[in-house]
Amino acid sequence: MIKVLDRLLLFVYSLAIAVAAIVAIAVAGGGFSEEWLKEVVSDFTGGVRVVQISVIGVSVLLLLLSVRFWYVALRRDGNSAPSINQRTEHGDIRISVETVENLALKAASRTRGVKDLRARVRVSEAGLGILIRAFVDGEGSIPAMSEEMQRTVAQQIEEATGIPVAEVSVFIANVTQAPATFKSRVE
Template sequence: MIKVLDKLLLFLYSIAVGVAAIVAIVAASGGISASWMKDVVDSFTGDSQAVQLSVIVVAVVLLLFSFRFFVLSVRRDGGSAPSINQRTDHGDIRISVETVENLALKAASRTRGVKDLRARVRVSEKGLGILIRAFVDGDGSIPTLSEEMQRTVSKEVEDATGIPVAEVSVFIANVTQTPKTFKSRVE
């Protein structure tokens, strides 16, 4: 929820800064008359309290946005890669998500007929959700190959990490073309 709010604030802040930049460019290039600009500035500093109050409110909101984005830019997120934490009798175990992805790729690569593998891991209450993206050579049955890959990845990741695998999804991105080799005849 906080990330969505931050994205919304950043969007609004970008629009406000963009509009201010356009106005500054047009004013500096002579697109706005000096007398009109003087009248606008006078209305901000003049007797109209409603205009003054609205300018102050907008300026304070933009200042708060700036402060929020400054804090986000200098804040540290712990400095570590995303990991899966387990507690054992002997202490804590932290396994990086990248490690689990590499284990899944290693297991999936053992399946005959797959190429150009990619893996993505997400952690849920039920266990790990692993998505394997692959190209196949098209020589065999894609459902059979996918089921074999699912079994292999699930078993090997669970055995290596001790973390239950809730699901292994396989996405076959394409079928690769195998180059045909021709034998040359020598007469």
């Protein structure tokens, strides 16, 4: 919720600064005559004193927004790396998503016939959703290999982290081409 509010404030702030910059460029470039500007100000506000108060109010608001954005930009976020948090009777445990991805890759690499692997982990209320993208050698049954990989990854992740695995999806991207070996024949 705070991130959405900060984005909205940043949009309003950027819009106000853009309008102020356009007006400043037009005034400095001689786009408006001084008499015309005084007439417009007096027509809308009824006097110079009201304009001063309005300018001070808008300036204070923009200054407060600037301070807020400086704070957001400079604060250290404790959750800088995405992690999975667990609470035990002894305290908190934080496991990075990268750690879970590496465990999934390690488990998937145990499957015979798998060559190049990539893993993505999503955290949901039901548990972890793991996507394995693999290249295979094409020597064995792809459905059997995929099921073995799913079973191995789910078991390994649950045993190592204690976090339930909701699903393991396997995407076989391609079949690797083994370099062809040719025997030279002498006649």
